[in-house]
Amino acid sequence: MFNLKPAVEFGIIGIGRFGFALAKTLIEAGKDVVVLDSDENKVKQIRSYTDNAFVVNNLNKETLLETGIQNCGTVFVCIGEKIDVSILTTLNVINMGVKRVIAKANTYEQGCVLKKIGAEIVYPENDMAIRIANRLLNEEALEFIELNNDIHIEELRATNRIDGKSILKSKIRNEFNLNIIAVERDEETMIEVDPEYILRENDLIVVIGKKANIRRFEEYLSN
Template sequence: MFNYKSVVEFGIIGIGRFGFSLAKALIEAGREVIVLDCDENKIKHIRSLTDNAFVVDNLDKETLQETGIQNCKTVFVCIGEKIDISILTTLNVINLGVPRVISKAITYEQGCVLEKIGAEVVYPESDMAIRIANRLLNEEALEFIELNNDIHIEKVKITSKLDGKTIIQSKIRDDFNLNIIAMERGRNTIIEIDPSHILREDDLIVVIGKKNNIRNLEDFLGNK
């Protein structure tokens, strides 16, 4: 294991799609980056871009210290899906004295915990979804965005089924596992969604979630 003794600008732990894209962008910008992951195949893939990529058996404090990750100015922890590992790894990196730790979160609750232990938090899927939704509503250029084979962002028209109900009363999140990330009423576009906001017939909402769940909501509303 190569242990960096000098200061390195960035460290990235976890090479999923987000971590890989982040590492690639930083490397191509000429920045020095240390990359760590437990998956040897992922590390082999990123080594086409940098030699500073290492397989780690686990992400405990001692192992992380052996890699020299504590010498980074900023470390990104990109392990959002495995919440327990995400939180413990973030805590270990913070305890190693890294000045700035930015952790990926996939739920609000996970983000709250990460913030409480001292990390900055990003919600890549949500942040990207909001940017896309804002463009979709303002430009009216797209009917849906496919983030991957299962996760979609789509416009859905509110019908009389939910007219007069607040967002929280609509149970769109509870019953359909969908999150409203933006909405449009006439010429007005809202991207800061308040659960107490009252829905009206013909409102357009932008939801993110699994394709089947969006279809179920449309069936419920009578849009299909």
Template sequence: MFKNKLVIEFGVIGLGRFGFALAKALADAGKEVLVLDGNESKIKAIRNYTDNAFVVKSLNRETLEEAGIQNCHTVIVCIGESIDVSILTTLNVINMGVPRVISKATSYEHGQILEKLGAEVIYPEHDMAIKLANKLISSSILESIELRNDIVVSELKLTSKIAGKTVLEADLRKKYKLNIIALEHDGKATIDITPELVLNENDKIVVVGKRLDVKRFEGFLIED
């Protein structure tokens, strides 16, 4: 396996639907990924995308070390069905000194335990539900990613309410506590957001700020 390799970019433990999709996406992007699962048929399937996939019958520390998981820069623990296995595996990986450990949680309580161990926590079903809800209920928010502490990164489509104004004149930082970090105009994107940059109807902007502040700005864009 990869016991003696110096650095592996990503490790994925668990090949449920989320873990399989994640491992495939990383491999398709040309990233080096080490994949571990106890199901031989799932490992055989993921080997269509990466050769670095191995069947492990146990996820104890000795087995993980033999596989080389300690050499990964980032490990994603994608175990959701067995909470106890998820927690113990996360603890083992963290104690092995992996710089970044991300763990899938199936409930808030599960996530709390993982966070206390020192892992970053993701809630795939919850996050996808929020993303879908944003698309269903919002005519201006195109995409939204939730960070911690109620902070979001959102892409919005500008309306005539703000057309013709410069970034300085719109003054989203003062009025809505939002920072513009990217803009797309006529299919061309830029992150060079200057005070003189003119905002146009149908431009797409990416802002970062509190969720409620994003909603306030969205309300301004779509109000009559």
């Protein structure tokens, strides 16, 4: 049985790792949050922080209306993995008249569809990478960040090996399985990196990928 206030600031549908962290952060900031998920164990965990957490096995419009999620000012749909459920749930929430709907997307294509139906989009991994890149480029003492035992984000200086080459032709992705997430040149930082962008010697580039591949690329640059 659902028992919500007439109006709640935030609603969160789906409490995987991203949804849980989002809910916890908002609740600890003193915000009113209602959380919905089909997994009873996850709901029990988030109930350590809020009583407004409910098990919902069906995310159709009728069930969502029963929860009162339409009374939230902002609703986050954090169902990135099940694309069909993500899109239908987002569409239902939008059609229920929620003023602001923000949906998590795992791929660009998924984000395009969600944006098309009227949602704002977040790409958690990409957004985190950009925030970390900005930290790397603004704090000289911070040279790398370890995301786990294998995946790193590191700042490297371009050498004459890639001077004058576009990012695409430098084969950083194809040969080293790395992605460039930021480039700094002449104290200007670019975080939306075009594949046709021409690299110059002494550019600071921020790459994300496996530690071993970063070491291979670093060795390539120094030869």
